[in-house]
Amino acid sequence: MIARTPEPPYLAVIFSSQRTEGDAGYAAMSERMVELACRQPGFLGVESVRDAEGFGITVSYWRDEASIAAWKAHAEHTVAQRLGRERWYGAFRLRVCRVERESGLGDLP
Amino acid sequence: MIARTPEPPYLAVIFSSQRTEGDAGYAAMSERMVELACRQPGFLGVESVRDAEGFGITVSYWRDEASIAAWKAHAEHTVAQRLGRERWYGAFRLRVCRVERESGLGDLP
Numbered sequence: 604m605i606a607r608t609p610e611p612p613y614l615a616v617i618f619s620s621q622r623t624e625g626d627a628g629y630a631a632m633s634e635r636m637v638e639l640a641c642r643q644p645g646f647l648g649v650e651s652v653r654d655a656e657g658f659g660i661t662v663s664y665w666r667d668e669a670s671i672a673a674w675k676a677h678a679e680h681t682v683a684q685r686l687g688r689e690r691w692y693g694a695f696r697l698r699v700c701r702v703e704r705e706s707g708l709g710d711l712p
Numbered sequence: 713m714i715a716r717t718p719e720p721p722y723l724a725v726i727f728s729s730q731r732t733e734g735d736a737g738y739a740a741m742s743e744r745m746v747e748l749a750c751r752q753p754g755f756l757g758v759e760s761v762r763d764a765e766g767f768g769i770t771v772s773y774w775r776d777e778a779s780i781a782a783w784k785a786h787a788e789h790t791v792a793q794r795l796g797r798e799r800w801y802g803a804f805r806l807r808v809c810r811v812e813r814e815s816g817l818g819d820l821p
Contacts, residue, residue, distance in 0.1 A: 615807065655764075688817055694816070695816055696816040696820075699813050701810045702808070709803025
């Protein structure tokens with residue numbers, strides 16, 4: 604579940620969100636978006652966790668701004684973004700960051 | 713649970729971790745570390761979530777590198793870091809990032 608990312612620098616998108624009640628198509632779309640994101644040019648990895656109260660953090664890692672912009676503009680993803688604002692999230696924050704250094708412990712898959 | 717952070721730029725520390733089995737003092741220390749971090753100079757906020765399988769992401773936000781370095785060197789925190797490596801985490805990655813922009817939806821506390 605921990606992403607194996609390359610040597611910094613690269614970019615991270617931290618998406619922190621509070622889900623609304625009920626599924627309303629969320630689980631299927633969420634799974635589809637991860638599957639799709641993984642196939643985009645410049646995608647480096649993703650880490651995602653949500654607790655029983657519906658608070659979640661998803662961090663996706665990208666090679667550069669161009670790859671983030673392309674994913675943001677992807678047709679299926681723009682539909683998901685709209686439904687996210689309308690239905691699935693009570694609140695969210697999206698932060699785009701430049702990863703400057705990394706350290707760790709343990710083997711990654 | 714979503715942090716109310718200032719206008720970028722500021723720094724984010726993304727800590728992604730897999731817990732080992734059992735508590736072994738983790739819950740109390742984790743609570744203490746959040747309480748202590750919140751009182752450090754330059755602390756801007758924290759978001760944290762862990763799922764039932766023990767995978768977690770904690771993102772803490774900081775004003776500058778000096779505040780991150782001071783927190784890393786804090787006496788109680790260095791003990792927690794050692795126990796984390798020895799007992800509590802099977803694997804972790806810590807990524808230090810510069811937040812460049814932020815967007816969102818919904819009111820924050």
